[in-house]
Each structure stands twice: as structure tokens, then as C-alpha cells.
Amino acid sequence: MAYAFDLADLDTAAAVRRIAAEELTAALSEMDDPAIPEAKLVHGLRKHVKMIRGLIRLVRPNFPGYDLENAALRDAARGISGLRDAEVLRATLERIAAKAPPEAADALDHLRAALASHQEDTRDDGAAEALAAFRLAVQESLLRVPDWKLRGKALNLLEDGLATTWEKAKKRQKQALRAPGAETIHDWRKRVKDHWYQSRLLIPIWPEMMQPHVATADDIGEWLGEHHDIAVFLDRLDGEALSTSDHETLSALARKRQEKLEKKAHAAATRLFAGTDRALLDRWGSWWKVWQASR
Numbered sequence: 458m459a460y461a462f463d464l465a466d467l468d469t470a471a472a473v474r475r476i477a478a479e480e481l482t483a484a485l486s487e488m489d490d491p492a493i494p495e496a497k498l499v500h501g502l503r504k505h506v507k508m509i510r511g512l513i514r515l516v517r518p519n520f521p522g523y524d525l526e527n528a529a530l531r532d533a534a535r536g537i538s539g540l541r542d543a544e545v546l547r548a549t550l551e552r553i554a555a556k557a558p559p560e561a562a563d564a565l566d567h568l569r570a571a572l573a574s575h576q577e578d579t580r581d582d583g584a585a586e587a588l589a590a591f592r593l594a595v596q597e598s599l600l601r602v603p604d605w606k607l608r609g610k611a612l613n614l615l616e617d618g619l620a621t622t623w624e625k626a627k628k629r630q631k632q633a634l635r636a637p638g639a640e641t642i643h644d645w646r647k648r649v650k651d652h653w654y655q656s657r658l659l660i661p662i663w664p665e666m667m668q669p670h671v672a673t674a675d676d677i678g679e680w681l682g683e684h685h686d687i688a689v690f691l692d693r694l695d696g697e698a699l700s701t702s703d704h705e706t707l708s709a710l711a712r713k714r715q716e717k718l719e720k721k722a723h724a725a726a727t728r729l730f731a732g733t734d735r736a737l738l739d740r741w742g743s744w745w746k747v748w749q750a751s752r
Contacts, residue, residue: 460476511650536590629641630727662748674729
């Protein structure tokens with residue numbers, strides 16, 4: 458089934474366990490596919506973990522086992538994150554290079570070579586061990602899923618989590634407006650992504666209304682994700698032996714792109730997260746009831 462609640466689920470708690478098991482199983486299946494390149498594999502594995510963490514945050518207030526599962530999944534994803542860092546930096550470099558003036562060519566070539574070297578070092582240094590540890594953590598989590606105890610029925614199981622994520626996303630945006638640093642914006646992005654995952658789960662309650670909402674949340678998360686990638690790129694830039702002129706040129710291009718991304722994200726988020734958590738729950742709760750009545 459898709460990453461969403463389904464009328465075929467026996468109840469909401471059973472749906473949560475089903476979705477978690479499907480994502481964990483999919484991760485293990487991808488690890489057994491030799492045709493998937495390492496960078497793509499790591500990206501996919503981390504995505505599965507993020508989807509499950511978004512799911513369990515939705516039920517966190519009613520899930521006594523949340524801390525254990527969240528920590529296990531967080532640590533598993535963190536263990537393989539280094540295998541993808543160089544690829545993210547490379548992709549960010551190429552996005553910036555597309556806007557760079559000809560005189561920055563030498564600096565860009567220097568960075569390309571440095572990143573390629575780092576990517577080779579990472580591939581040869583502990584990649585197999587990191588993936589093996591990830592596999593073990595996922596297998597252990599999958600074994601625990603059938604025993605997850607979840608309190609509450611129907612939408613009551615989800616309401617507290619939906620409201621908490623909604624309010625945190627709004628709060629983090631306000632903090633990002635007051636102090637738009639890389640870490641503040643990254644924290645905002647994480648809460649937007651939580652809401653994105655959670656709203657995806659609820660698309661079936663009224664697809665025609667939910668899909669545009671989900672798409673907007675996705676856009677905001679992607680813009681803020683690119684903003685974070687540029688922040689990492691800027692940190693890496695400071696550690697490279699570049700001329701002052703090349704450093705200033707590339708930094709200016711990167712920061713200009715960041716500013717554009719911030720403006721787009723704030724404009725969309727101000728509209729998407731307008732209103733209170735209570736208004737959201739009332740609206741989506743009504744749609745949930747109509748959807749359930751269609752069984």
C-alpha cells in the first residue's frame with residue numbers, strides 16, 4: 458500500500474503499524490538490490506527513515522515507545538549520512554556553478570576535484586560497516602513494530618500529534634524571521650517536513666483538497682533543504698585554499714540563492730500555516746469522518 462491511511466486498515470493503530478512495517482521492509486529490500494548505486498541507495502534509505510519518524514511523531518503523545526523507536530531510527534540514519542554528504546555537496550556546487558561567472562571556473566574546478574576525492578575516501582572508509590549497522594537497526598525495529606502500543610482510536614490517536622507539529626512549524630518560522638541563521642532555518646525545515654509527511658498520510662480523506670496542501674508543504678521543505686545544503690557548502694568553502702576573490706565570488710552566489718529560497722519559503726509558509734491548530738483539526742476531522750463513512 459502507499460504511505461497513507463487506507464479504508465482497508467482495521468483501525469488507525471493498525472494502520473500506523475502497517476505503514477511502519479512497509480517502510481522498514483522496503484528499506485531492507487532496497488539494500489538487497491545490487492543494481493541501486495550507493496548514493497541513490499543511501500538517499501532512499503534515509504528517506505524511508507524520515508517517513509517513519511514523521512509517522513511516529515504523528516502519534517507521539519499516544520505512543521509510549523516513541524523515544525526508543527525515534528532514537529533507534531535517528532541513530533541508524535545518522536550512521537550512513539556521511540556516505541551521502543559528498544554527493545550533496547557536489548550537487549549543490551553544480552547548482553551554484555550554473556550561475557557562476559567565467560572567472561570563477563578555476564575555483565569551481567578546484568572544489569570539484571576536492572569533493573570527488575572526499576567521495577572516494579568516504580566510499581572506501583567504513584561504507585560496508587555503516588550499511589551493515591543500518592541493516593541491523595532496521596531489522597530490530599521491524600521486529601518490534603507488531604508490539605507497538607498506541608493509545609486512542611480513529612482520529613483521536615492523531616490529533617495531538619497533528620496539532621503539535623502544526624504549531625511547531627509556525628513557531629519555527631517566526632524564529633527564522635527574527636534570527637535567520639542557518640541552524641534556525643534548518644530547525645524550521647525539519648518541522649515543515651514533519652507536517653509534510655503527516656499530511657501525506659491523510660491524503661485519502663479528500664485527495665482533491667489534500668494534494669495541493671501536501672504539494673505546497675513539499676515545496677517549502679525542498680526550498681529550505683536546499684538552503685541548508687548551501688549552508689554546508691559555505692562551511693566547506695571556508696576550509697578550501699581559494700583566493701580571496703574566488704571565495705568572495707562563490708560565497709556571494711551562494712548567499713544570493715539562499716536569500717531567494719528564504720523569501721519563497723516564507724511567502725508560501727505564511728499562507729499554508731495560516732489559522733490555528735484547532736481550525737486545522739476541525740477541518741480535517743470533518744473530512745476524516747466523511748471518508749470513514751464511505752467504507
